[in-house]
Amino acid sequence: xxxxxxxxxxxxxxxxxxxxxxxxxxxxxxxxxxxxxxxxxxxxxxxxxxxxxxxxxxxxxxxxxxxxxxxxxxxxxxxxxxxxxxxxxxxxxxxxxxxxxxxxxxxxxxxxxxxxxxxxxxxxxxxxxxxxxxxxxxxxxxxxxxxxxxxxxxxxxxxxxxxxxxxxxxxxxxxxxxxxxxxxxxxxxxxxxxxxxxxxxxxxxxxxxxxxxxxxxxxxxxxxxxxx
Amino acid sequence: xxxxxxxxxxxxxxxxxxxxxxxxxxxxxxxxxxxxxxxxxxxxxxxxxxxxxxxxxxxxxxxxxxxxxxxxxxxxxxxxxxxxxxxxxxxxxxxxxxxxxxxxxxxxxxxxxxxxxxxxxxxxxxxxxxxxxxxxxxxxxxxxxxxxxxxxxxxxxxxxxxxxxxxxxxxxxxxxxxxxxxxxxxxxxxxxxxxxxxxxxxxxxxxxxxxxxxxxxxxxxxxxxxxxxxxxxxxxxxxxxxxxxxxxxxxxxxxxxxxxxxxxxxxxxxxxxxxxxxxxxxxxxxxxxxxxxxxxxxxxxxxxxxxxxxxxxxxxxxxxxxxxxxxxxxxxxxxxxxxxxxxxxxxxxxxxxxxxxxxxxxxxxxxxxxxxxxxxxxxxxxxxxxxxxxxxxxxxxxxxxxxxxxxxxxxxxxxxxxxxxxx
Numbered sequence: 001x002x003x004x005x006x007x008x009x010x011x012x013x014x015x016x017x018x019x020x021x022x023x024x025x026x027x028x029x030x031x032x033x034x035x036x037x038x039x040x041x042x043x044x045x046x047x048x049x050x051x052x053x054x055x056x057x058x059x060x061x062x063x064x065x066x067x068x069x070x071x072x073x074x075x076x077x078x079x080x081x082x083x084x085x086x087x088x089x090x091x092x093x094x095x096x097x098x099x100x101x102x103x104x105x106x107x108x109x110x111x112x113x114x115x116x117x118x119x120x121x122x123x124x125x126x127x128x129x130x131x132x133x134x135x136x137x138x139x140x141x142x143x144x145x146x147x148x149x150x151x152x153x154x155x156x157x158x159x160x161x162x163x164x165x166x167x168x169x170x171x172x173x174x175x176x177x178x179x180x181x182x183x184x185x186x187x188x189x190x191x192x193x194x195x196x197x198x199x200x201x202x203x204x205x206x207x208x209x210x211x212x213x214x215x216x217x218x219x220x221x222x223x224x225x226x227x228x
Numbered sequence: 229x230x231x232x233x234x235x236x237x238x239x240x241x242x243x244x245x246x247x248x249x250x251x252x253x254x255x256x257x258x259x260x261x262x263x264x265x266x267x268x269x270x271x272x273x274x275x276x277x278x279x280x281x282x283x284x285x286x287x288x289x290x291x292x293x294x295x296x297x298x299x300x301x302x303x304x305x306x307x308x309x310x311x312x313x314x315x316x317x318x319x320x321x322x323x324x325x326x327x328x329x330x331x332x333x334x335x336x337x338x339x340x341x342x343x344x345x346x347x348x349x350x351x352x353x354x355x356x357x358x359x360x361x362x363x364x365x366x367x368x369x370x371x372x373x374x375x376x377x378x379x380x381x382x383x384x385x386x387x388x389x390x391x392x393x394x395x396x397x398x399x400x401x402x403x404x405x406x407x408x409x410x411x412x413x414x415x416x417x418x419x420x421x422x423x424x425x426x427x428x429x430x431x432x433x434x435x436x437x438x439x440x441x442x443x444x445x446x447x448x449x450x451x452x453x454x455x456x457x458x459x460x461x462x463x464x465x466x467x468x469x470x471x472x473x474x475x476x477x478x479x480x481x482x483x484x485x486x487x488x489x490x491x492x493x494x495x496x497x498x499x500x501x502x503x504x505x506x507x508x509x510x511x512x513x514x515x516x517x518x519x520x521x522x523x524x525x526x527x528x529x530x531x532x533x534x535x536x537x538x539x540x541x542x543x544x545x546x547x548x549x550x551x552x553x554x555x556x557x558x559x560x561x562x563x564x565x566x567x568x569x570x571x572x573x574x575x576x577x578x579x580x581x582x583x584x585x586x587x588x589x590x591x592x593x594x595x596x597x598x599x600x601x602x603x604x605x606x607x608x609x610x611x612x613x614x615x616x617x618x619x620x621x622x623x624x625x626x627x628x629x630x631x632x633x634x635x636x637x638x639x640x641x642x643x644x645x646x647x648x649x650x651x
Contacts, residue, residue, distance in 0.1 A: 057567060084566075084647075085569030089568065091567075093560065112568075112574075114266065161568075
């Protein structure tokens with residue numbers, strides 16, 4: 001069976017001509033089904049770029065990148081947009097829509113699925129919110145929630161669409177220690193329960209213990225891989 | 229099989245404690261793309277929810293669209309009223325064909341034509357009646373204040389059936405045959421004073437037109453135009469008593485044809501038979517000629533067009549600003565939606581729906597206020613300001629187009645929402 005993520009010889013550069021700056025050099029990385037992989041490294045080491053390539057948010061330049069069975073090298077914009085629907089994204093900031101309630105925000109990740117009715121979408125969003133412990137806060141707008149609660153809504157949103165892969169970028173950066181730990185543990189538990197692999201970029205040493213594997217990057221290369 | 233186990237029961241489940249290995253991810257259910265209707269409705273709902281959330285911004289946008297609609301309605305209203313009122317007099321004429329001097333541009337400043345042309349036209353077997361009409365302006369003295377104001381005199385044999393003024397009944401026609409009598413247009417502008425009110429209160433009374441005293445014997449309804457503030461109808465003979473000019477000249481000749489005559493054929497015969505100092509026009513052509521003068525030979529039509537365009541541009545800028553600000557302040561949220569698999573086109577639909585919503589909810593109050601102002605201004609200026617359905621639909625289409633263009637301009641801002649910049 002195909003691995004959810006398989007990168008081979010991926011290089012990537014920003015800029016043109018003299019300004020061209022290589023940020024990824026011949027990176028190869030695989031993520032097993034259900035595996036939680038943490039990417040660490042100093043800023044500028046290319047880990048965020050790697051995440052955007054795996055998330056089909058950027059066009060590939062060199063190498064091969066198969067995500068959920070689809071090759072992204074040379075993929076068209078429309079194919080990448082479709083692939084993203086099978087990936088759950090969790091950002092540094094929650095990026096919830098301020099004019100929607102928590103439940104409506106979660107339902108947004110289901111609105112592109114023509115199989116579901118509005119009632120089913122809202123019901124499933126409610127279940128997801130209950131799973132992240134926010135059953136009592138479904139009808140609140142994000143402005144009425146705490147930072148940790150908002151990030152939990154974002155996790156619910158990322159998981160509601162039954163993604164095949166979860167990509168997270170510094171999900172704890174905006175949170176204090178307690179709520180940060182709570183959020184990543186929740187993320188881990190929910191992902192494990194569903195067998196969804198996670199690729200997570202972080203600087204935060206407090207959350208390294210949730211990983212199956214920690215991949216350190218420096219200067220565009222993978223320098224160290226250790227099983228946790 | 230696609231059912232995911234869910235619920236709080238899963239939460240404490242932790243494989244590192246139980247030693248179990250994680251199960252493989254369940255195969256994702258086959259996704260079906262959105263149907264046509266949800267593809268329309270869901271972006272609409274998102275657009276509405278977003279607009280609704282920012283009350284102040286929404287009200288600004290509504291005010292902007294409303295202002296634009298109001299401006300366009302008023303400009304088009306005045307424009308239409310001008311052209312309608314300019315043809316008030318000619319529109320009330322009843323004739324199958326009309327003779328006019330080719331150099332006459334507008335009825336308030338006619339070029340005289342030889343009256344003999346009327347009798348020449350009678351030589352055609354299908355022409356039953358020919359009524360010369362005399363047009364001139366003179367001053368009417370306000371019976372209350374004594375001030376003078378120019379009034380349009382319409383001299384004609386009222387029995388000839390060449391005009392169809394409301395109020396010009398048999399009694400008034402009979403009274404107009406007496407020396408020095410006039411019928412006054414009760415819809416004239418109020419600057420003439422309480423001419424009509426005095427008549428209703430005390431019956432016939434003397435008025436001064438030019439330097440002559442005449443007796444007011446009746447009221448008709450014609451309405452003012454931009455060329456004339458008021459009108460007075462009088463007989464041919466009485467017209468001559470007031471206006472000194474060559475008796476052999478008329479300003480307009482109304483022809484009535486025999487029943488069943490071929491209008492176009494008679495027109496062609498008259499054109500061939502009469503010299504080049506007359507043009508032969510149907511009633512519709514006569515009205516169109518008068519209208520064309522105001523539309524083309526004066527800057528008035530252009531001024532109103534310009535005003536309408538300015539209103540639309542101002543409204544468009546306001547709507548554009550609102551939509552642009554909405555996108556700009558939600559860039560990261562839009563980028564998140566794109567990361568979640570929403571296409572740029574989906575978000576374009578959201579913005580365009582927002583533009584449509586603004587068009588609709590701005591137009592409705594704009595329409596209501598305009599309808600009220602049409603009433604108010606119409607009664608104050610005596611201009612025929614009417615809210616025609618075609619005009620309402622036309623203005624709505626203009627407002628809709630205005631918002632659509634603003635939306636298309638604002639949509640470019642969506643490019644800034646790049647999901648790759650989100651990490």
